[in-house]
Amino acid sequence: MFSTYDVIVVGAGHAGCEAAAAAANLGSKTLLVTMSLQNIAQMSCNPAMGGIAKGQIVREIDALGGYSGIVSDKTAIQFKMLNKSKGPAMWSPRVQSDRMRFSEEWRLMLENTPNLDFYQEMIRGLIVKNGKVVGVRTALGIEIHAKAVVLTNGTFLNGLIHIGEKQYGGGRAGESAATGITEELVQLGFEAGRMKTGTPPRVDGRSLDYSKMREEPGDDHPDKFSYAAVTRPLTHQKLCHVTYTSPEVHNILREGFDRSPMFNGRIQSIGPRYCPSIEDKINRFADKDRHQLFVEPEGWNTVEVYVNGFSTSLPEDVQFKALRTVEGFENVKFFRPGYAIEYDYFPPTQLKHTLETKLVENLYFAGQINGTTGYEEAASQGIMAGINAHLKIHDQDPMILKRDEAYIGVLIDDLITKGTEEPYRMFTSRAEYRTLLRQDNADFRLTPKAYAIGLADESRYVRMQEKYSKSDALLDYFKETSVTPEEANPILIEKGSSPMTQTDRMFKVFSRPQIDLSDIVRFEKVKTYIETHQLDPEIVEQAEIQLKYSGYIEKERNNAEKLTRLEEMKIPDDFDFYKVHSLSIEAKQKLTAIRPVTISQASRISGVSPADISILLIYMGR
The missing domain is CATH 2.40.30.260 (Elongation Factor Tu (Ef-tu); domain 3)
Structure with a gap:
């Protein structure tokens, strides 16, 4: 009935849909298995995408070649850019969505994705041989084989719905819970826990x-x-x-x-x-x-x-x-x-940065199974799991996003390194380099990476290059072109900024905190340049951000480069932390359990002190 697949994705929520789309678009023969094909990408809670930090994640998924941004745009009923009164590092796009059309559009896009098959049934277990997953087993006892499996079970694993004193099994309202997988994973040695979430009337x-x-x-x-x-x-x-x-x-x-x-x-x-x-x-x-x-x-x-x-x-x-x-x-x-719903999750410290499990080779977890909350957090894990499952089975290097490259990188690193005991939600405050990780430049940060592996197509890559070359050219124009007091003072006085006494470069004048984009485009020289070069608003906005925040951006970039040096200090896979006698007992326990790949990751583990890191550096000859 079934041939062998490259990748099987279990669950068709936001994580599962992005995982299946990514693997299939990269060329893997992919099967998406769900208990209900009518509820693909269902918005189980609020009918909205994006928000504080979440909007940045949707932009990042889109920049990588995922579908969430496109589906959100096509089914939006309202758009808001949140935090516009603050700096651009805080700006966060959000849309209200048409719930029914959102699910429909996702299904239509997936059905038009080459290499992707669908099957409706509950998956009860995994087929594991010699420490490697080789397929799944359905409730009907059908075995479907694959080279890699991505589990994106959401709130369905032993889901229990509560309304007052009443409770019943279910993955969400009107749908049954999924059973069997938790018990099998625990038998394989995985640690499991319980979380809850809720929804309003x-x-x-x-x-x-x-x-x-x-x-x-x-x-x-x-x-x-x-x-x-x-x-x-x-x-x-x-x-x-x-x-x-x-x-x-x-x-x-x-x-x-x-x-x-x-x-x-x-x-x-x-x-x-x-x-x-x-x-x-x-x-x-x-x-x-x-x-x-x-x-x-x-x-x-x-x-x-x-x-x-x-x-x-x-x-x-x-x-x-x-x-x-x-x-x-x-x-x-x-x-x-x-109602409230309780469900099983698996502490994410049991995963590698690729979202592959440490215990079972070629098995990946993504979404709420890892203890996260939110469509956006789930979808971002899904696309990364789909990408890395494809790359692994095709003997290619993994894609791991660093903390200074993407909110997705921050999210995954937090989960893998620190774990979570409550549903994890992304905030801008979790990212130490948020001036670099803005919603406006996700394409610049991530589209080249996606293009290199074949997920983002050439038209996306060319569009990104054109946007930034035109933005840089406009910035150069601001640096090279002068503006007279006669041209500038009416606008400066109106905005409560000190009038000019002599001609100065546009770059310096536009850097004033009182002057924003709406003022810049009022200058005749700028207006003429924009019209002559047919610049989109996002190109002009990009130039303004670079102009106003260049000092902050450069400072964060320097800090990120220091972090990168620690990231390059690898810890051997079989390193025995217990033989480093000077390490604290807690550090030995945490480092052994989490198995950090680099010194930088080790430094972010709760309970590992700066003194422990210094000892490791000395021990490793650094």
Whole structure:
């Protein structure tokens, strides 16, 4: 029935879809196995992509040749660039998505991907021989063989859904849990744990009074995620709205705490710290008398609405009673209540930086199975697992992104080196080189790497080169061209900046903190240059960022180069840390368990002190 595949991907969430697309587009004969072909790339929680740091990740996936950015652009209903009041290192794109169209577009793109087959069934186990995975075994007992397997099981591994005092098995609402894989992996020697996440009620938008809520429109001039020319920015957008909880809402919710699985002991596992449930929020932040709720449409044409900020596992009658006291929700009708879900995960310190497991060769983990939360974090792991699975079985060098090259590199290094005991979420603060890792330059950082292995096509590569050559040329124009006080002073005075007394270079004038891009393009000489050379707005923006932040960028680049020197100091695979007597006991234990590849990675392990690193450097003759 089945021939042997190069790569089998188990699970068709965001991680699985990117993994399958990457492996197939690189030329591997790939099989994507899922329990429901109707729910490919389902947005299980909020209908949105991107956000703080997450938007940078989507741009990075796109720059590598992944599909998430393109699908997000094609199915967006609203676009916002978050943090525009801050520096460009903090700018983060985000879209509201049409949930149904998002899943449909993903499926259509995958069906049009060469080398990719599909199969609908539960995978119960793995076929492992001599420490190497050689295939999977389905619930019907069918064995499908492959050279590499990528597990992207999301919240489905022994998933347990909680609504108040009720609980039942499931991977998400309306879908059954996956069983068998956890038990088999534990038998193989893997350590497993439990995590939880949650989701809010979905409600009927026709039952809401939007006149009582604050409107939240998209950007006046929306951008897009993908660097490719196949997508366009939105020309019209859907409104979102904001309302608030109140002391009355909180009191009603507290009445149900004794029936809450979070507080009565039914849920033992740890949930996401940075996306807490509403009951967790009013318990932890008892001094707050209200919390913000984002009222988000699920699509262009549906009336279903997502109540962002009201994630809960309280009994459905408590959810309903409390939500009806929220302003604008007095007559709300439920499509379905919120719920919490517990699921199995595998501490990611059991992986290599390629996302291959240390215990079983050619077996890769990606997504929530590694303890992460969020579509974007999952998708980024998926594309890297798909890439590295293909490269490994074709005897090519792996692709490992460093911390100064991508947020994806930070994410994977954090997971592998530090592990996680709660659902891991990416933030800009986790990246020490975030001025280098901006959303605007992900193509410059990553498209050459993807092009070198054959994942990003030539049109992408040429487009990237053209963008940066034109941006550099504009920057040179600013450095070489002068501007007179007569030309500049009207704009400088208007912006509250000191007037010029003599002619000066544009570069110096435009570097002033009061002057931004909208001011720069008002100068006649600049306007003429842009029109003559037909420069896109993103090219001009790129030049402005380089102009204003060149000092910060150079400083971070120098710091990154120092880190690179430590990255080049390799630790032998079979190095015995216990023979280095001067190391602390904790360092010996942590280093032996995690097996860092470089001195730099070793320095980031919790419990390994600078003194331990110095001892290692001396021991290794450095």
